[in-house]
Amino acid sequence: MAVIRGTKPTRAVLIALKRRIKVAQMGHNLLKMKRDGLMIEFFEVLTQARTIRQELVEDFIRAEQSLNMAKATEGALAIKSVAFALQKEPAIELESRNIMGVVVPKITADSVQKQMFERGYGIIGTSAAIDDAADAYESLVDKIVTAAEVETALIKLVEDIEATKRRVNALEFKVIPDIRDTVRFIGFALEEMERDNLVKLKMLKGKAQRAEKAAEAAKLAEAAKSKAA
Amino acid sequence: MPVLRLPKFGKPVKYAYITGRVRAMKTKLIPHEMYQRMLGMEIPEITRYLEETQYKEEIDLMAKDHSGAELVEYATFANLAKTYRKLLRVSIDEPEFLILEYLRRWDIWNIKTILRGKFYGASDEEIMKYLVPAGELDQEFLEGLAKKEKIEEVIQAFDGTDYYEALTQYDGQMLSSVENALDKLYYFRMERAVGGTLSVGGGLLLKYVRKEIDVKNLVTLFRMNKAGIEASVIQENLLPGGKLHEELSRMAGQSYNEFVRGLEGYPFWGAISDVVAEGGSVSRIEARLRAYLVRYAWAISNYHPLSILPVLGYIVSKDTEVSNIRKIVRGKEAGLSAELIEEQVVS
Numbered sequence: 001m002a003v004i005r006g007t008k009p010t011r012a013v014l015i016a017l018k019r020r021i022k023v024a025q026m027g028h029n030l031l032k033m034k035r036d037g038l039m040i041e042f043f044e045v046l047t048q049a050r051t052i053r054q055e056l057v058e059d060f061i062r063a064e065q066s067l068n069m070a071k072a073t074e075g076a077l078a079i080k081s082v083a084f085a086l087q088k089e090p091a092i093e094l095e096s097r098n099i100m101g102v103v104v105p106k107i108t109a110d111s112v113q114k115q116m117f118e119r120g121y122g123i124i125g126t127s128a129a130i131d132d133a134a135d136a137y138e139s140l141v142d143k144i145v146t147a148a149e150v151e152t153a154l155i156k157l158v159e160d161i162e163a164t165k166r167r168v169n170a171l172e173f174k175v176i177p178d179i180r181d182t183v184r185f186i187g188f189a190l191e192e193m194e195r196d197n198l199v200k201l202k203m204l205k206g207k208a209q210r211a212e213k214a215a216e217a218a219k220l221a222e223a224a225k226s227k228a229a
Numbered sequence: 230m231p232v233l234r235l236p237k238f239g240k241p242v243k244y245a246y247i248t249g250r251v252r253a254m255k256t257k258l259i260p261h262e263m264y265q266r267m268l269g270m271e272i273p274e275i276t277r278y279l280e281e282t283q284y285k286e287e288i289d290l291m292a293k294d295h296s297g298a299e300l301v302e303y304a305t306f307a308n309l310a311k312t313y314r315k316l317l318r319v320s321i322d323e324p325e326f327l328i329l330e331y332l333r334r335w336d337i338w339n340i341k342t343i344l345r346g347k348f349y350g351a352s353d354e355e356i357m358k359y360l361v362p363a364g365e366l367d368q369e370f371l372e373g374l375a376k377k378e379k380i381e382e383v384i385q386a387f388d389g390t391d392y393y394e395a396l397t398q399y400d401g402q403m404l405s406s407v408e409n410a411l412d413k414l415y416y417f418r419m420e421r422a423v424g425g426t427l428s429v430g431g432g433l434l435l436k437y438v439r440k441e442i443d444v445k446n447l448v449t450l451f452r453m454n455k456a457g458i459e460a461s462v463i464q465e466n467l468l469p470g471g472k473l474h475e476e477l478s479r480m481a482g483q484s485y486n487e488f489v490r491g492l493e494g495y496p497f498w499g500a501i502s503d504v505v506a507e508g509g510s511v512s513r514i515e516a517r518l519r520a521y522l523v524r525y526a527w528a529i530s531n532y533h534p535l536s537i538l539p540v541l542g543y544i545v546s547k548d549t550e551v552s553n554i555r556k557i558v559r560g561k562e563a564g565l566s567a568e569l570i571e572e573q574v575v576s
Contacts, residue, residue: 077359077361081346085345117405122407
């Protein structure tokens with residue numbers, strides 16, 4: 001029995017504790033609903049994350065193959081030279097959105113995928129192999145940005161689910177039982193006090209009755225004495 | 230475009246010496262049968278084989294800084310530069326002029342690389358690694374350019390030359406317009422220079438240059454039509470000149486299928502029809518067109534033995550040899566299949 005320390009066993013405290021149980025139970029139910037809702041969202045995002053991760057791996061392999069092909073046909077010197085000309089970095093925009101109270105990032109990247117004439121290298125002096133490699137890596141970067149968004153959302157959901165589960169368990173296995181135990185303790189204490197009072201009353205009553213009887217007996221003895229005299 | 234003043238040479242132009250030298254240099258080229266054997270070798274074996282050829286000096290020199298496929302690529306490029314500079318040293322008059330004009334493509338490569346490096350903010354040591362001094366601009370001059378602080382200083386270094394007008398197209402944002410302008414300048418000069426030659430073989434050389442322009446434009450059309458880019462943008466990226474400029478220009482902006490159908494019947498169709506029919510990638514089509522051009526150069530190189538044509542044949546052969554070796558070693562390094570590598574090798 002885990003009674004809350006420092007609790008005074010009074011009726012006022014008992015009433016307050018009973019109110020607290022109701023509130024704690026309501027909170028427990030709400031948190032359970034939140035936990036269940038987050039789990040549903042989590043599994044949806046997990047499916048998405050798995051698909052995107054798979055696509056990311058495929059895009060990476062494709063990008064590596066394109067680059068290898070470009071190195072083979074044009075030479076590493078040409079590829080490195082062309083790479084110097086590609087300057088425009090993608091603009092990454094970070095916003096946030098809400099999934100059941102969990103704040104997750106929303107990442108958008110601008111100017112990742114470009115037309116070949118927007119990349120910075122001259123078309124005439126370059127080749128299709130370079131276009132293919134650039135296309136493949138742009139697609140990969142795009143996918144990385146999407147994966148970052150989805151996987152970060154997944155991590156945040158997991159963290160929040162863990163926190164919610166801890167709170168649900170704390171309420172279910174500690175807070176509410178402790179309050180219940182304390183209520184029981186106060187009930188017992190109050191009952192005991194009542195019994196004490198009852199016994200005291202009975203004792204006092206008995207004493208009073210005995211005193212009354214003794215007084216009556218003394219009165220009778222007095223009366224008998226005066227008659228005899 | 231700049232006005233190209235053609236030098237006047239004494240008639241008859243003497244090609245006997247240079248063609249004799251080229252005949253001797255050609256004996257040092259790797260036999261075509263060797264490529265098949267190299268496909269079955271590992272990279273160290275290929276390197277050891279190359280040490281028994283004219284590439285020995287460069288491989289020995291660069292082995293302390295590089296290894297594997299990188300060593301082979303750097304060594305073969307260095308040997309290419311050395312060979313072309315030797316060709317320039319042993320030629321005079323019209324042959325020297327025409328060879329120089331042809332090899333300016335390496336000057337363009339180097340200028341682009343330096344501009345790109347400055348644009349990116351690379352160090353001068355980094356930039357120097359990717360230069361191939363195989364044209365008129367020598368190592369010392371290129372090093373001086375690479376050491377300049379800004380792009381504007383590099384551009385200013387060409388003030389008074391034909392390159393300056395093309396270089397001043399740099400808008401501070403992207404290099405593509407400058408690069409295209411340099412390439413257009415190169416082919417403009419080539420066509421005018423070769424068109425002005427009076428000696429035998431000049432006509433065929435001009436045909437080759439025009440064919441090269443047509444092939445470049447064709448590749449641009451394949452790349453940009455397939456990507457669905459609009460006609461006006463494509464036309465800005467086409468080289469002026471060539472034999473088929475007007476017809477190819479009209480094909481800019483067409484749907485890919487319509488464009489491909491319009492190519493049937495042209496002389497180069499035979500080289501690419503099977504790849505196009507399979508729905509092959511543009512890079513495969515490009516490889517076929519490059520091979521078509523190389524084989525044309527080889528075919529015409531024997532037409533007039535005492536002309537610029539054998540020299541062209543040798544220059545193209547040397548370039549193709551370096552390219553083939555690189556494709557084999559880089560392909561092996563990347564784990565590409567032998568069939569895929571063989572498709573790229575021209576022999």
